[in-house]
Amino acid sequence: MDSPTLFPEPNRPQPPDTQLEDLHQRLTAAYGPFPPREVWDPLTQLIYSLLSARTKTAESHAVLRNLRDRYDGWQGNWDKLRDAPVEEIEQAIAGATYPEVKAPQLKATLQEITRRSGKLSLDFLTRYKTEKIRSWLEQFPGVGVKTSGAVVNFSSLRRRALCIDSHHQRIAIRLGLAPKSADARRVEELLMAIAPAEWSPEKLDEHHSLIKLHGQQRCTAREPQCRRCTLQPVCPTGGGDGHLGLSTAR
Numbered sequence: 001m002d003s004p005t006l007f008p009e010p011n012r013p014q015p016p017d018t019q020l021e022d023l024h025q026r027l028t029a030a031y032g033p034f035p036p037r038e039v040w041d042p043l044t045q046l047i048y049s050l051l052s053a054r055t056k057t058a059e060s061h062a063v064l065r066n067l068r069d070r071y072d073g074w075q076g077n078w079d080k081l082r083d084a085p086v087e088e089i090e091q092a093i094a095g096a097t098y099p100e101v102k103a104p105q106l107k108a109t110l111q112e113i114t115r116r117s118g119k120l121s122l123d124f125l126t127r128y129k130t131e132k133i134r135s136w137l138e139q140f141p142g143v144g145v146k147t148s149g150a151v152v153n154f155s156s157l158r159r160r161a162l163c164i165d166s167h168h169q170r171i172a173i174r175l176g177l178a179p180k181s182a183d184a185r186r187v188e189e190l191l192m193a194i195a196p197a198e199w200s201p202e203k204l205d206e207h208h209s210l211i212k213l214h215g216q217q218r219c220t221a222r223e224p225q226c227r228r229c230t231l232q233p234v235c236p237t238g239g240g241d242g243h244l245g246l247s248t249a250r
């Protein structure tokens, strides 16, 4: 008679992780599918991401529109913005938070990109692998993992990545998908490790947008509205069972 199997076979295929798919379906049911974003070239996305830190989305878009009008940036050519005096840029981005910090940072970044690549464009990044693009971008002041994730995922580069902003970081931790101590880089590593392999860059973008909206409308930093939250049954912070995943959730 065969002895009972005490240990699982080492190479046995594991079932796919369905936590993010479950999360995505619940948020889509609550908020509807997210409209596709307007995709920009990577340099315009970088400029927007630098300006939008701690600034509301509508105000960030207004600032970018103003810059495009003022410096002929509608075709992704930002030479006039790079060459403008810092004081003038500061005034042009006054609708964003901390313009006095962002203006010199922006000008220095545009100058440095020009110096390193011979012209003010990030189109050459299409030849690089995703990790190389991100480390190249993260050498510039003010560019961290959130901004590099936004550039590679949201722009015409369209690579697989998750932009972990403060909403995404907070919600991943509250849902038990990341430990409390996890910074944005660690949260992205943990989430990408369980993101379905078939999710396209566009789907990862939509997932980020749904989580961000949930963070703005329901799971806010100061007063999460757990009683009215569509994720409450599976959220340990809200008193749910903590069992995200399609096989156990319904």
Ligand code: SF4
Binding pocket: 171, 174, 175, 218, 219, 220, 224, 225, 226, 227, 229, 230, 231, 232, 235, 236, 237, 238, 239
């Ligand atoms: S149940 Fe509460 S903590 Fe959990 S996701 Fe919803 S609002 Fe956030």
